[in-house]
Amino acid sequence: xxxxxxxxxxxxxxxxxxxxxxxxxxxxxxxxxxxxxxxxxxxxxxxxxxxxxxxxxxxxxxxxxxxxxxxxxxxxxxxxxxxxxxxxxxxxxxxxxxxxxxxxxxxxxxxxxxxxxxxxxxxxxxxxxxxxxxxxxxxxxxxxxxxxxxxxxxxxxxxxxxxxxxxxxxxxxxxxxxxxxxxxxxxxxxxxxxxxxxxxxxxxxxxxxxxxxxxxxxxxxxxxxxxxxxxxxxxxxxxxxxxxxxxxxxxxxxxxxxxxxxxxxxxxxxxxxxxxxxxxxxxxxxxxxxxxxxxxxxxxxxxxxxxxxxxxxxxxxxxxxxxxxxxxxxxxxxxxxxxxxxxxxxxxxxxxxxxxxxxxxxxxxxxxxxxxxxxxxxxxxxxxxxxxxxxxxxxxxxxxxxxxxxxxxxxxxxxxxxxxxxxxxxxxxxxxxxxxxxxxxxxxxxxxxxxxxxxxxxxxxxxxxxxx
Ligand code: URP
Ligand code: ZN
Ligand code: ZN
Numbered sequence: 001x002x003x004x005x006x007x008x009x010x011x012x013x014x015x016x017x018x019x020x021x022x023x024x025x026x027x028x029x030x031x032x033x034x035x036x037x038x039x040x041x042x043x044x045x046x047x048x049x050x051x052x053x054x055x056x057x058x059x060x061x062x063x064x065x066x067x068x069x070x071x072x073x074x075x076x077x078x079x080x081x082x083x084x085x086x087x088x089x090x091x092x093x094x095x096x097x098x099x100x101x102x103x104x105x106x107x108x109x110x111x112x113x114x115x116x117x118x119x120x121x122x123x124x125x126x127x128x129x130x131x132x133x134x135x136x137x138x139x140x141x142x143x144x145x146x147x148x149x150x151x152x153x154x155x156x157x158x159x160x161x162x163x164x165x166x167x168x169x170x171x172x173x174x175x176x177x178x179x180x181x182x183x184x185x186x187x188x189x190x191x192x193x194x195x196x197x198x199x200x201x202x203x204x205x206x207x208x209x210x211x212x213x214x215x216x217x218x219x220x221x222x223x224x225x226x227x228x229x230x231x232x233x234x235x236x237x238x239x240x241x242x243x244x245x246x247x248x249x250x251x252x253x254x255x256x257x258x259x260x261x262x263x264x265x266x267x268x269x270x271x272x273x274x275x276x277x278x279x280x281x282x283x284x285x286x287x288x289x290x291x292x293x294x295x296x297x298x299x300x301x302x303x304x305x306x307x308x309x310x311x312x313x314x315x316x317x318x319x320x321x322x323x324x325x326x327x328x329x330x331x332x333x334x335x336x337x338x339x340x341x342x343x344x345x346x347x348x349x350x351x352x353x354x355x356x357x358x359x360x361x362x363x364x365x366x367x368x369x370x371x372x373x374x375x376x377x378x379x380x381x382x383x384x385x386x387x388x389x390x391x392x393x394x395x396x397x398x399x400x401x402x403x404x405x406x407x408x409x410x411x412x413x414x415x416x417x418x419x420x421x422x423x424x425x426x427x428x429x430x431x432x433x434x435x436x437x438x439x440x441x442x443x444x445x446x447x448x449x450x451x452x453x454x455x456x457x458x459x460x461x462x463x464x465x466x467x468x
Pocket of ligand 3: 319320
C-alpha cells in the first residue's frame with residue numbers, strides 16, 4: 001500500500017456515534033486509514049485535541065441580491081474564509097431566484113459568483129420565488145436531477161412570499177423529484193397586520209420587529225406547512241425554529257409519523273427579544289434584527305431540550321450578514337423610520353460551532369456525539385452529502401476540524417474574518433475553539449485565520465436520506 005500523505009496523530013477522534021483515541025491517515029484528500037502508530041509523509045500532532053468531521057453549515061446566505069438597496073456583507077470569498085476559520089469545511093448557501101428570472105439562469109449566476117472564490121466546499125440550495133409552469137414543469141425537475149436536491153420556500157416577506165396554492169404545487173414537484181423542501185414558516189398576513197398596528201401606535205423602534213414577528217405567527221405557519229406536506233406525503237425541513245410553540249407543532253407531527261425535520265440556530269440559544277431593545281430602545285437593537293426573532297428564556301430552554309432529545313436534526317447559522325454602518329447597511333434612512341425596513345439577518349457562520357460547543361458541550365448540556373450529529377453528520381445525511389462528507393470513515397473526504405476543548409477566549413469582532421462590521425455575540429466567553437481546519441487533507445484555517453488559497457469546490461448532491 002502506498003505511503004500516507006498526512007497523519008493526524010495522537011488526537012481523540014469524535015463522530016456522531018463514538019469517541020476513541022486514534023491516528024487518522026490521509027491519502028489523495030481522503031481518509032485512508034484510522035488506527036494506532038500510523039506514519040506518513042507529513043504529520044500533524046493532535047495530542048490533547050479532538051478530531052471532528054469538518055462542520056457543515058447548511059443555512060448560509062452569501063452575496064444575495066436584495067430588493068431594497070441593502071448589501072450583503074459577505075461574498076463567497078469572505079463568507080467561506082469566515083466559515084473555514086470557524087471550523088467548517090462545507091457550507092450550503094442559497095441561489096435566490098428573482099421573480100421573473102429563469103431558475104437555471106439564477107443558478108448559473110451564483111456559480112459565477114462562487115467560482116474560484118470558495119475556501120470551503122459549497123453546494124447551493126435553490127430559493128424558489130416564482131413557481132411558473134416553466135419552473136414547475138421543466139427547470140426545477142432538471143435542476144434536482146443535476147444535483148441541486150433541496151430548495152427553500154418563504155411564507156413571508158413581500159418579495160419572496162408564496163401563496164398556499166403555490167406551496168402545494170411546489171411540494172407536489174418536490175415529492176415527485178425527491179427534493180427536500182426547507183420552509184421559512186412565518187405567517188405573512190399576521191406579520192403585516194401587527195406591523196401596521198405597531199406603526200400606528202408609534203412603536204417603530206427595532207425592538208418591535210420582535211413583536212410583529214410573533215411566535216404565534218410562526219406556530220401557525222409551521223402547522224400550515226406541515227399540513228401541506230402531509231397532504232403531499234412529503235418530508236420537509238422547518239428552518240430556523242425560534243421557540244417552544246413551533247417546536248410543539250413539529251413534535252405533534254412527528255408523533256403522528258410525519259417526516260418533519262427541524263433546524264435551529266445560535267441566535268435562539270444565545271439571544272432574546274430583549275437584545276433588540278438596544279440601549280433604551282434605540283437603533284442599536286437593529287444589530288439583532290433577524291427572522292424569526294430571538295424569543296425569551298422559556299423558548300431558549302425549550303430549544304436546548306429539543307437539541308438534546310432529537311427534535312432538532314440541524315444546528316445551522318442562518319448567516320445573513322448586513323453591516324451595521326455605512327452604505328447599504330442596516331442603518332439606512334428608511335430603517336430609521338420603522339423596524340419594518342431594517343434588513344433581516346445577522347452574521348454567524350464563524351461563531352456557530354464555538355457557541356454550540358461552549359454553551360452545549362462545555363456546559364454539559366449536550367454530548368460531543370450530539371454536537372457532531374447536529375453540526376456535521378445530520379446536515380450531510382439530510383442534504384445528500386453523506387458519506388463523502390459528515391463522517392470520519394475510510395473513503396470519506398478528509399474534511400476535519402481539530403478542536404482544543406480547553407481553549408478559553410471571548411468572541412471579538414476584531415478577530416473574526418467575516419465582512420460584517422459587528423458580531424451579535426461580542427464578548428461572549430467561549431470554552432473550546434477549533435484550532436485547525438482541513439479540507440480534503442489541506443489546511444484551510446489555523447488558529448482562527450484562513451489560508452490564502454481558495455480550494456473549495458461546488459458539490460453536486462444526491463437525494464436526501466429523508467426520502468429513504
Ligand atoms: O433574518 C433572516 N433570517 N434573514 C435571512 C433570510 C432567512 O429568512 O433565512
Ligand atoms: Zn428564512
Ligand atoms: Zn436564512
